[in-house]
Amino acid sequence: MLLDDAAVLVTMDGGRREIERGWLYSRDGWIEHVGGPSDPRPPADERVDCSDLVLIPGLVNTHHHFYQTLTRTRAQQSELFDWLVELYPVWSRMTPDHIRVSTITALAELALSGCTTAFDHHYLWPAGTSVDHQVEAAAEVGLRVHVSRGSMSVGESSGGLPPDSVVEDEDYILTETERAIDAHHEYSPGAMTRIVVAPCSPFSVSRGLMRASADLARSKKVTLHTHLAETRDEESYCLDTFGLRPVDLAESVGWLGDDVWFAHGVHLSGDDIKVLAHSGTGVAHCPTSNMRLASGSAPLSDMLGSGVSVGLGVDGSASNDGSNLLAEARQALLVSRLSRAISGSQRPLIGARATLELATLGGARVLGRDDIGSLEPGKVADIAGFRVDDVALAGAVDPVAGLVLSGPFRAAEVWVHGRRIVEDGRLATLDLGRHLSEHRRLARMLND
Numbered sequence: 268m269l270l271d272d273a274a275v276l277v278t279m280d281g282g283r284r285e286i287e288r289g290w291l292y293s294r295d296g297w298i299e300h301v302g303g304p305s306d307p308r309p310p311a312d313e314r315v316d317c318s319d320l321v322l323i324p325g326l327v328n329t330h331h332h333f334y335q336t337l338t339r340t341r342a343q344q345s346e347l348f349d350w351l352v353e354l355y356p357v358w359s360r361m362t363p364d365h366i367r368v369s370t371i372t373a374l375a376e377l378a379l380s381g382c383t384t385a386f387d388h389h390y391l392w393p394a395g396t397s398v399d400h401q402v403e404a405a406a407e408v409g410l411r412v413h414v415s416r417g418s419m420s421v422g423e424s425s426g427g428l429p430p431d432s433v434v435e436d437e438d439y440i441l442t443e444t445e446r447a448i449d450a451h452h453e454y455s456p457g458a459m460t461r462i463v464v465a466p467c468s469p470f471s472v473s474r475g476l477m478r479a480s481a482d483l484a485r486s487k488k489v490t491l492h493t494h495l496a497e498t499r500d501e502e503s504y505c506l507d508t509f510g511l512r513p514v515d516l517a518e519s520v521g522w523l524g525d526d527v528w529f530a531h532g533v534h535l536s537g538d539d540i541k542v543l544a545h546s547g548t549g550v551a552h553c554p555t556s557n558m559r560l561a562s563g564s565a566p567l568s569d570m571l572g573s574g575v576s577v578g579l580g581v582d583g584s585a586s587n588d589g590s591n592l593l594a595e596a597r598q599a600l601l602v603s604r605l606s607r608a609i610s611g612s613q614r615p616l617i618g619a620r621a622t623l624e625l626a627t628l629g630g631a632r633v634l635g636r637d638d639i640g641s642l643e644p645g646k647v648a649d650i651a652g653f654r655v656d657d658v659a660l661a662g663a664v665d666p667v668a669g670l671v672l673s674g675p676f677r678a679a680e681v682w683v684h685g686r687r688i689v690e691d692g693r694l695a696t697l698d699l700g701r702h703l704s705e706h707r708r709l710a711r712m713l714n715d
Contacts, residue, residue: 268293268648268685269311270322274655276301277323277667279628279641283620285667291322293648296457296684301643319656320679321666323623324642325383325649326592327630330492330530330551330580333373333387333401334358337365337710339588347498347560351428354585357713359433361393363400365709370404372706375699376590377581378410378688381651381678384630384639385410386551386580388492388530390417390467391433398447402460409688409696411458411649413634414451415465415492416444418480420472426508428470437476440466441483448487456638457647457684461489468494469516470504477520484526490635491522492551495529498562502534514539523548528633530580532570533563540566540573549576549633552625554602555595556582567603568614571621578630579622596622596671619671652680 269292276289278301288304292311300309338357342350370387377385389401398416405412421427422434444464452462464484466472477493484491496502496513505513514535517523523542528549535543543550552565570577579599581590600622607614631640638647653676655666663669670676681689688696 269308269314270317271314273317273320273322275321275667278643279324280643291642293685296648298644298646298648317652319654320652321655322650322652324627324640325651326381326626327578327640328377328382328385328581328592329578329630329633330553330582331385331387332583334369335583335585336369336372337713338585341585347562348428348500350560355429355433358391359393360713361396363396366396366400367404368706368709370401371408371702373590374405374408374410375694378681379677380591380593381681382592383411383649383683386413386634388415388417388465390419402451407697409683409686411683413461413463415463416447417465417467419467420476441479445483448489452489463490463492465492469513470501474520477522481521491527494531496534497531514542533557533565535566540569540575544574551580552577552599553580553582554598556586559586564602564606568617572614576632577625578633579626592626593670594675596626600671619668623671648682648685650682651678654679
C-alpha cells in the first residue's frame with residue numbers, strides 16, 4: 268500500500284520529521300519506506316491519494332473504561348467517591364451483551380478520533396461476563412487493544428469503597444487473570460491483543476492482591492496498571508488505612524518499574540515524581556476526567572521535565588464523557604498552561620506538538636510498545652489522516668499544530684496494521700447506526 272502525496276506526513280521519528288508532500292509505503296501491515304516528493308516510490312498494489320490529508324501516527328489511548336459508554340452524564344455534581352457509589356450498583360447489572368456492545372461503541376468512537384491502539388481498564392465483572400467478551404468485540408472494530416483482567420476484592424464490610432456485591436475472591440481473581448493471559452495475550456511484535464494485570468485501586472483491593480498480581484504479571488511477562496494518586500480522598504484513605512501515601516504504597520508492594528503505569532497521578536509530590544522517573548514507571552494523564560470529577564490537575568510539566576513517561580487517556584465515558592483522543596491532547600495543553608499560570612511556574616509552555624507526541628509516542632512508551640507510535644520503517648502501519656480542508660483548519664497556517672489547537676475533528680481515514688478502519692469519515696468495519704440502536708436499548712435497560 269502506498270499512501271501518496273500527503274499534505275504533511277508527521278513521522279514522529281527520531282528527527283521528528285514532518286514531510287510536505289510525503290508518502291508512506293507498507294507491506295502486510297508493516298511500514299517499509301517513508302519519503303518526500305522527490306524520492307522514488309516502490310510499486311504498490313494500492314495507491315491512496317492523500318493530497319488533502321495530514322497523516323499522523325495512529326493515536327494511543329492509555330486509560331479507558333469501555334463499559335462506561337452505557338452510563339454517560341450520570342452523577343453530574345459528584346466527585347470521584349460519590350460518583351462511584353452511585354454507579355457501582357448500576358454497573359453490577361451488566362450482562363455479556365453490555366460488555367460486547369459497550370466495547371464496540373468505545374472503540375468506534377476512538378477510531379473516529381484517529382485512535383488505533385487503546386487500553387481498557389475493566390475491573391468489575393458481574394456473573395457471566397469475562398475478558399473474552401471484550402476481545403471478541405474488539406476484533407469486530409479492528410483496533411489494536413490492551414485489555415485488562417482488572418479486579419476489586421475489598422468491599423464495604425472490609426473497609427473498602429465498593430459494595431460487597433461487586434468484589435471477588437482473590438484466589439479466583441488470580442486464577443481468572445492467568446486464564447485470560449494464557450487465552451488471549453499475544454507476545455509478538457504487531458500484536459493486536461494484549462492482556463494487562465490491573466487491580467482497580469488502593470481503596471478496592473488488598474496489599475496482598477497487589478503483591479500477588481505483580482508476581483503473576485512478571486512471571487507471565489505482561490504489564491501492570493492501576494489507578495493511583497487521583498484524589499485527595501484516595502490519599503487520605505491510604506494514609507488512614509496503610510500509613511502510606513499512594514506512591515509509597517505502590518513501592519511497598521512491588522508496583523514500580525517500566526512494566527507499570529498508573530492512571531491519573533494528579534496528587535504527586537516532587538519526591539513522588541522523582542521516584543516514578545527513576546523507576547521508569549509511567550502515567551496515563553486524563554485531564555478531562557480529572558476536571559469533570561473535580562480531582563485536580565496532574566503536574567504534567569513537572570513529570571515531563573523530570574523524565575516520567577506520560578501518555579494520554581480519555582478515561583471512562585461516564586467521567587469524560589466522550590472518547591476523542593485528539594480532543595484530550597488539546598485539553599492536556601490547555602490545562603497545563605492554566606496550571607502553570609496558577610502556580611507561577613517558570614517552566615516553558617507545553618506546545619501542540621508536545622501534546623501530540625504524548626498521544627502517539629508517549630502512549631506507546633507507557634504501554635511498553637516499540638512497534639507503534641511513529642511512522643518509520645519497521646513500525647506497524649497504524650495511521651490516521653485528517654483533512655486539511657476541514658472548516659476547523661480554515662486559516663491554520665500550521666495544520667499540524669491545528670490538529671491540537673483547533674477542532675474538534677473526526678478522522679477522515681484510519682488504518683490499523685494496514686487495514687482501513689475509517690474511510691471518508693465513516694467506520695468501514697461495521698454498521699455503526701445499527702450498532703448504536705442496540706447500544707441505546709441496552710443502556711436504557713441498565714439505567715432504568
